[in-house]
Amino acid sequence: MHELIIYHSEMSRIMIVDDEPDVVELLKEILEAEGYTVIGAESGYECLEKLEKEPVDLILMDFFMPGIDGRMVIEKIRKNPSLKDINIVFLTAAAFKKRGMEILSELDILDYITKPIDVSDFTSRIKKIMEK
């Protein structure tokens, strides 16, 4: 029996930003199994620091984080000329309302995924985003 190895392009790098280490680990496992290179960050500050050194194609960003919340991190990313075009998806425990959706559009957020995640829906949405 041959092992199926999925090779994504060199650019398939995803960063997961969540203050709950278990969430980072779980999503990392799921995405690595799909063949992506995954970088974890447990705070907004760590995300910004790592982005300076390791460029990524997609960021999965938790909304509620102590210190600097997801919205603020994204605003900083969008203001940085070398990072501003990174695709970003929000991770949230609940659906956003009307004003929230307007803000997502203002911040050029591709999508949002509600937690707890449905693994097959999650991987198929990430795949679609990465294929764009």
Next chain:
Amino acid sequence: MTLNSDIEKSFIENEIIGLIIPSVKYEEILIMITDILSKNYDKILYISINKPCESLVSGLKKRKIDTDRFHFIDCITRTKKNMLSTENCTYISSPGALYEIHYAILDVLRKQEIDAALIDSPSSLLRYYEHMDVLKFMHLLTTELIVSRCKGIFPFRKESARQVRRSIEMFADKVIDIDAGSEFSV
């Protein structure tokens, strides 16, 4: 359009509404909001973090606002004197008792048909809790209000709690930023 009618229209069209109010006009505008609520809804839940129910009721009555339409959750009176909850007011042991506040809100939402809930003010909770705890509580509250088909009104003082305000904005339908020069009637 006056501020009164603008706010009234927003209450009709939206479920979760944030209001950013200049501190100097906070109390006056809050009275105007309670007046609008009393004229448009049968039952209103007023969650007061730092104002005693007794003085709230007397202030509202002076303005001829029908206080019978309100159920109060008073988080401050019992820090000074022991009070038993009444039909129209639930007393909480302290503003720092977030679980107790949460349980009281759920209890009122479950037992009464509340049309609108006003929390005065989410930023007051920052004196007792970390930003993240307040945010998670507010987020949970908005979800419960939506499930109960109850409008949620969250007034903030413009000069305070900017980060909490910005975060709650994500879970609101509309945020009204009131200018200090806005004309309104109480």
